[in-house]
Amino acid sequence: MEVQKLLSSLRIPQLNNLQCEVIEKAKLGKDLLVLAPTGSGKTLAFLIPVLQKLQSDLKGVQCLILVPSRELGLQIEQVFKQMGTGFKITCCYGGHSVKLERQSFSEAPAVLVGTPGRIAFHLRENNFNTSSVASLVLDEFDKSLEFGFEQDMSFIIGGLPNLKQRFLISATEMQEIPQFAGLNDELKIDFLSELAIAPDLTFKRINTAAEDKLETLFKLICKIGDHSMLIFCNHREAVERISDLLIEMDLVHDIFHGGMEQEDRERALLKFRNGSIKILITTDLAARGLDIPEVAYIIHYQLPHTKDAFVHRNGRTARMKAAGTAYLIFSEGEQFAYLGDDIDNEELQGNYAIPPDSQWQTIYLAAGKKNKVNKIDIVGFLLKVGGLAKDEVGLIEVKDSSAYAAVKRKLAPQLAKKLSGQKLKGRKVKVEIAK
Known part of the structure; x- marks a missing residue:
């Protein structure tokens, strides 16, 4: 299928530099190590070369994509379906109906995407044949390692006898790539410092007393007004505390964190995507790999401890060269080594109206x-x-x-x-x- 036709289906005018380089180097048939920040278009960068290698007359799974979270898997599935390729894709993950997934294998998908735990389960149950798998994508590989999926991934990769090409995708540089990944004479594509896809972000610092932090946040929400915003916290307890305040103020919003049921998390993202809610309060679980739209405003209610986490959070806004604003709320005495001293202060002096509910x-x-x-x-x-x-x-x-x-x-x-x-x-x- 022509790339331009795919882009038309996705309503994307043209490929960016990262996507062009990945697609070209993938044609060489070598393993690829792709390093690029959140929001740089990595999903499309590997899906197009994967698609170009699929054979319409071949039965069975031809490409396996392993992801650290069900949300990322569902996003990849959605993008692939929007491409209108005619090839079947199936997404498997914990919490999803095993029965439905088994039924999907009765006519094996050309592309199988899933979390390592669930894919390993299907392998042990012999629910699909691995002999036809020629391409392997390890998306957000660094995150999969953080989540402790090494054993499952090692088992899965060890059961793929006919692999021809591997794509290892990461948003951070890794000191050492585990042997089980099986990369061999790989080509490295590094866009982590590429300015062309860096977000156009304006940073604003808001100083407040610790005991006034919630009130300060509420004033900022009101000042931002009728726009979509993501509010990041380090802990789910803070997410719940902010939510309690907004409920009290009768302000429509939703929350997203790892302590929620999967169905509730998916529904929260869905409502944020379709504009039913404009305020989503979340932990770092929403910082990467999720199918959520560009947002104009990020609020760091609690700043993360590492620069990587900070970068991933900000990757949810100003994606693909759009502009955005990130607000950083500081209590007295707070300092973060990864932040400079040149961030402009934002004052909250006015009386701001409570934003209207979404239409x-x-x-x-x-x-x-x-x-x-x-x-x-x-x-x-x-x-x-x-x-x-x-x-x-x-x-x-x-x-x-x-x-x-x-x-x-x-x-x-x-x-x-x-x-x-x-x-x-x-x-x-x-x-x-x-x-």
């Missing part, structure tokens, strides 16, 4: 891919049965057993009542406001 709200529909429901079906359901106009429907996402649609907030409660129990694809479907 969008998410509704949940209890029908998904396994019910043969797609986005077009849902659009028709919302317009014909729900009576909505096209501009009253926003982003729609369809999962295995459910679907979510952004609709105009003022219409959502009545719409949910009107649609619940109505037939979608011949079966009655439950519809409600997404919690």
